[in-house]
Amino acid sequence: MHIKKRYTAFQMAVWTRFETSLFLFIIVAWVTAYFFLDISWLKIPWTPLALIGTAVAFVIGFQNNAAYGRIWEARKIWGGIVNTSRTFGMYVQDMITNEHAKTPIKDEELTKEIKALTYRHIAWMTALRHAMRASKPWETTAKHKTNREWGMLPPESDISVEEDIKPYISESDHEYAMSKNNKQTALLYLQSHHLKTLKEKGIIWEFAFLQLEGVLEELLTLQGKSERIKNFPYPRHFATLNHFFMWIFVLLLPLALVPQFAEIGMEISNQNSLIGTYFIWLTIPFYVIVAWIFHTMERIGRTGENPFEGTANDVPISTIARGIEIDLRQNLGESLDEIPEQFPVKHDTQF
Known part of the structure; x- marks a missing residue:
């Protein structure tokens, strides 16, 4: 899917509110314990934590670049489908003629052949987008509670591929396609068989036949x-380890951040005892901001790993095909x- 309007800061905050609440709980618990209990010995130096943070930033950056590459490649592929489909439609209309026919047929029959080939191509696109929307074990982004609450499901979730392609092809073609595991490939085979039959009748010139076969x-x-x-999913060892590394950093961060703010508060106490005493509580907003940034960047990368899953950041293949x-x-x-209308836009999102 494709979001027509950019996320606002509020929308992003809502999207990550559950994790933000968890970060807030973690740091409030740490600061409260540090403020009321004598646990000043429980701390780690900044040097190892900085090294961990740098490593996490690198792997998250790598993950985001790889995820964007998958999205961009998917968009280019479906852009190619758009151009090739238009070419196919043009070729079919202009290359199916009686010019080289052994036994010329009526114009109505030519129109019928053109319509059958065009409709079968539409059935191919329909079968392909259904195959791309099929759920895979590694596709979990759509199952996240902040994605489910919007109720944004792709059109393929409302109708089966069997019913969706039925209006476009004959009963025999439908039976043949549904008997195959890869229905979109079966439909292209039927296209080739149909073109061959027309070539043998002379309704398609041999050179035109080669052109059309090249399009197929x-x-x-x-x-x-x-x-x-x-x-082929984004490699699980990269995706899983990135997620774990991010959480290791986020959970270790209070062990360095809270003592640091406590030490600064002790220094301030020499000039202002009130501010110095409660300065440690400023750890809360700073921790939440840092943890939120790391988590959100990592989650954005995970969201973009599967560009056909059917979430708000995916390639809008349903809209493209329609x-x-x-x-x-x-x-x-x-x-x-x-002609059916274009699929509706939900929450400024194309499917």
Whole structure:
């Protein structure tokens, strides 16, 4: 999905409010214990903690760059699907003619063949986006409570692929596609078989047939690239260790931060005893800010690891596919009443 408006600071704060509350609880407990109990001996020096923090910052940065790379690659792949789909629609309309036909057929039959190929392509896009939305064990971002509470689910969650592709293809094609594990590949095979039949009848010139087969080859390539991203997760050892390293840093931080503020408060007490006594409580906002920044950056990276999962930061493949369908069907001469509307935007988010 794609968010049309940038997150405001308030929206980001709401998105991370549960973790922020946990950070607040942790630091309040530490400061309270340090203020009322004699545990000034419980501390660690800044040097090892700074080294840990630097390492965590590096790995989080690496994770975010890798996650953005996966999102950007997915967007380029589906941009390629847009361009190739338009090319296919144009070729089909102009290359299916009686010019080289052994036995010319009526214009109505030519139009029927063009519509069948175009609709089967729409069915292919529909099957592909359903495959990309299928849940994988490593896709857990959508299950987070702050994501579930918005109730933002992709259109594929409301209808099965079996029902979604049914209006676009014949009963025999539907039966064939549903009998295969990879339904989108089966539909491209049917496209190739159909084009071959038309070529044998002379309705498609041999050179035009090669051109159209080249387009199908490109669609298969783009499909394979999309499936590669879907089926190969961001390496778990990187993702899991980054998460653990971040929490190790966040949990160790009070052991250095609270004593530091306590020492500063003792120095201030020489000039102002009231401020010096309670200066340690300023640890709370500083800790929450630092912990929030590290956690939020790490969570942003995790959110972007799976660009087809169906969350607010994913590639809007449903909107892209429906946009292509609208273009193709309009160029077939269909009226707006016959063409489905674009998927609605929810909370300024495209699916």
